[in-house]
Amino acid sequence: MRLLLTSAGITNGSIHEALVDLLGKPIAASSALCIPTALYGNPMSGPASAWRFITGHTPLPMCGLGWESLGVLELTALPSIGGQRWVPWVRDADVILVAGGDAAYLCHWMRHSGLADLLPSLPDTVWVGLSAGSMVLTPRIGAEFVAWQSAPDDRTLGVVDFSIFPHLGLEPDNTMADAERWAAEIAGPAYAIDDQTAITVTDGVVEVVSEGQWRRFPS
Known part of the structure; x- marks a missing residue:
């Protein structure tokens, strides 16, 4: 996959340009699937959170960018309908837009649904993560970012070999000092990024x- 790992979505021109470069064509000519699942694992999300993400009624730009088509992939529903239905939907999409929320909860449902196993077979698909939607692809997220009480630990999918501390600079819990303590606990390569920053990964670069x-933060 081609990855665009953001803290808060497509928040500026540089990140927007990076997205178009990864897609290889205009947003208006690209088909998207959005995944709101992580929101349900976050105790701070209410019943309207998924609706706002899907409809673009949010200050975190993802679904409202003007896609040619936009569908919803709710991971909690996938085990009950079978891969013969949903796998073609994923393969046909140019981009997957993944909401923030709780990365541990999202990780569980990516594994349980089978989506995690499908990712290596999608070399041309672009994954755009927002906060937890980015963190889920890392090896660890840190105990302080786990809100889902059923999570066994803070380990996630490990698609990339670095961890992400999002929303750098937001008070009171996302200061640089907080990021430094988090990085010491992670004890591996990591990035702290603010809401105007993203990380791209293409062919391992x-x-x-x-x-x-x-x-x-080096390891």
Whole structure:
């Protein structure tokens, strides 16, 4: 997959340009599926959160960018309908837009639904993550980012070999000092990124796209 891992969506021109480059064509000519699942695992999300994400009624730009088509892929429903129905939907999409929320909850449903196993067979699909939607692809998220009480630990899918501390600079819990403590606990390569920053991964090459603040923590 081609990855665009953001803290808060497509928040500036640089991240928007990176998205178009990954797609290889205009957004208006691209088909998208959105995944709201992580929102249900976050105790701060209410019943309207998924609706706002899907309809683009949110200050975090993802679904409202003007896609040629937009569908919803709710991971909790997939085990009950079978891969013969939903796998073609995923294969036909140019991009998958993944909401924030609780990354541990999202990780569980990506594994349980079978989506996690499908990812390696999607080399041309673009994954655009927002906060937890980005963190779920990392090896660990840190205990402080786990809100789902059934999570066994803070380990996630490990599609990439670095971890992500999102929303850098948001008070009171996302200061650089908080990021430094988190990175010491993670004890592996990691990035702290603010809402004007994203990370792209293409063929194993990692690049930071930013109009804001970020920091890399080596292992």
